[in-house]
Amino acid sequence: MPLTQLSKSQWQPYFDRFSRTLAAKRVEIETAGLAPGRHVQGESIPVARISYDPTADVLVLSGDQFEHVIRHPKEVHLEHEFEWVHGIEVVDQGGERHIMVLKDPLLVPVT
DSSP states (O other): OOOOOOHHHHHHHHHHHHHTTOOOEEEEEEEEEEESSSEEEEEEEEOOOEEEEEETTTTEOOOOSSSEESSSSSEEEEEEHHHHHHHEEEEETSSEEEEEEEOOOOOOOOO
């Protein structure tokens, strides 16, 4: 799937629009930095909003039971196919990568 880098001027309006489409999405959050390996911060948790505050220079991913704050993001990349975003990678000031994989919830048939 293609990766697209967003310019910093696009972050706030993009995530404001994108948050309106997040209904029923779930997210898996991983971080990867200088320490070896990736660290899973959350698996398949409901996400309600992704926002960027240019004044505080923070990107926030939040839901009912969590908040993941990325201070001083330097790069934002989207993994997408057509209009569907499957993942977001944010590189912060320290070079740590925050990888957010978006998923649809599992549908369980009613019996």
